[in-house]
Amino acid sequence: MTIPKYLKIKQSLLYEINNGKFKPGDKFYSEAELKKKYNVSSITAIRAVQELTNEGYLVRYQGKGTYVSRARKGKIVKFSDIEKYHNAEERTEVLEITKMVDETIAKQLGIDASEYFYKIQRLRFVDNQPIIVQNSYIIQEFIKEEEIAEKEQFQSVYRKINRDFGIDLYQADSKEITEIAFPSPKEECELLNLPQGEPCAFTRRYTYLFDGRIIEYIESYKRWDYFSVEIESV
Secondary structure, X not given: OOOOHHHHHHHHHHHHHHOOOOOOOOEOOOHHHHHHHHOOOHHHHHHHHHHHHHOOOEEEEOOOEEEEOOOOOOOOEEEEXXXXXXXXXXXXXXXXXXXXXXXHHHHHHOOOOOOOEEEEEEEEEEOOEEEEEEEEEEEHHHOOHHHOOOHHHHOOHHHHHHHHHOOOHHHOOXXXXXXXXXXXXXXXXXXXXXXXXXXXXXXXXXXXXXXXXEEEEEEEEEEHHHOOEEEEEO
């Protein structure tokens, strides 16, 4: 059985961490250094280091880089969106997949204003009631242009990226900011069947690769009557 290249790289890096090449708190390899060291693509390097990050050996600091963890165990805080519907029929409809250039969104993604990216707009339903409009903006290297006409493949973007590139974004570092939009934007009101002037929960979410790059920026709008959150330590 052939061992995937990213696993070989992971084991090699783990050996260096456990055998004193890096001390806790030391800055780790950059993506460019890993690509040169192992003669691999960005995606292979990212996957190897992401697994070490997920397992607690490495930690990423936004804008600074990746570092060797000082401790593998720590207190975890769980931030949960409380579902107000149980045993309900749920579905997601992909409304739009567009290749685009936009200076404002490019700034959120941390890319040049002239670079293109993809917008995926989805609408989530519960018992045929639309409750969330989600606009996902994803850097171009993680979307296969020849597949964008097949919208149903993008009902779950994270599962799609995991299948295509082996990157588990559910375990990736992220930042989420939620506030109340009052009133809700006109287009989102119409999609959510909200009367004009009604509020909604507006969330901005950033998902990061191990090297600090933003792979996805999301703007989502949720009906106020379905919005509730819970914070707990685990």
